[in-house]
């Protein structure tokens with residue numbers, strides 16, 4: 001057994017969860033890992049069909065060593081996302097976010113390869129956090145996950161796979177924090193449970209990040225005879241098992257050495273992307289579902305009682321591809337809530353939440369001052385901005401949003417502090433940051449609206465500036481995918 005352990009410059013170990021590796025295996029027509037998960041019990045029936053769903057239109061973010069985009073399994077479906085090691089200057093590779101290790105290409109193949117993967121038409125977004133030696137550190141993973149959050153278009157279903165992890169004590173909570181915000185943002189997050197310690201002894205998956213995140217799908221590994229794999233971490237943080245291979249039979253998938261290369265690996269790294277592929281199928285079928293609905297359905301549908309040697313405290317559930325419709329729920333919570341000031345008004349804008357599978361009927365926006373609701377607006381499902389007028393200059397308010405569908409009211413957002421209400425005088429020079437406020441860690445960019453008619457001019461090069469009436473300007477703020485923040489001063493022209 002070859003145990004691969006990677007060390008970051010900061011002496012924090014980020015471990016791709018892979019236990020064995022052998023190259024040169026030929027592609028197989030019916031991989032056992034796919035054959036197994038579309039049926040309830042052994043023996044294998046030789047059928048690996050996933051039905052009519054393919055994951056088409058759904059992005060799966062593969063946070064790993066990169067992905068060989070030209071591999072025949074991907075048919076041009078790989079999008080180069082962020083490449084943190086190259087950005088850090090440590091290991092430039094061409095093309096960007098390609099793979100010089102192999103792990104990420106193998107994992108991506110299992111999630112979305114055309115014959116070795118589950119979601120055969122999903123889009124793969126390569127998010128490279130580990131370099132050619134498989135080294136990476138927590139800060140790089142955090143940076144990559146923040147990039148994913150900005151890149152993801154709110155309100156569209158997506159999936160993220162992390163076949164790596166770190167001890168919670170090695171600043172793993174920093175990764176957990178980002179994972180939770182991705183789930184809130186509408187991304188189904190699937191993570192590997194891990195392959196035990198340096199000596200190969202499995203341990204409780206609750207002691208690694210992000211395997212310990214309850215709302216993530218944490219996946220253990222099983223072998224070809226349905227035995228829980230000898231290396232697989234265990235415990236209550238494991239949600240379900242999926243084929244990851246063992247000493248008898250490993251998992252065949254795409255490899256980075258050429259567009260026609262394959263290899264066999266075993267590990268929870270291989271089990272996790274099978275679940276990610278399944279999540280993409282469900283997301284394609286019901287793209288407005290909230291992420292927790294998809295995650296819960298995947299766990300509930302796991303086949304109970306077929307696994308052997310299940311460790312005490314671990315669930316006896318094996319991945320089972322079941323594409324029945326998922327019942328609708330109440331809506332999720334709005335994201336990207338932005339507040340901007342306009343004279344004695346506040347403008348609140350947001351991105352629509354997941355509707356839970358039943359159309360939104362209304363959104364209620366409450367404005368609070370000193371903890372008391374002072375104004376409330378009920379708007380229809382398609383409205384994503386409201387104006388509150390007649391407010392007190394210099395005061396900071398709070399907003400709370402809650403959406404509703406036929407099943408009832410969703411959970412309210414937390415109380416979000418607004419910018420202070422501020423009158424803008426002609427000729428005043430003011431920093432744009434004082435006029436509007438968006439979510440933390442998100443990039444904000446400004447541009448000038450063509451309707452500004454030179455009433456408002458910008459000193460630097462920021463955003464959308466819309467004339468409200470002569471001499472007074474309204475600021476519109478929009479998050480731009482992957483852009484660097486541009487927050488400058490603007491001048492309100494006479």
Ligand SMILES: [Ca+2]
Pocket residue numbers: 034035036037038039044045046047048
């Ligand atoms: Ca089968």
Ligand SMILES: [Ca+2]
Pocket residue numbers: 213214215216217218237238239
């Ligand atoms: Ca979980």
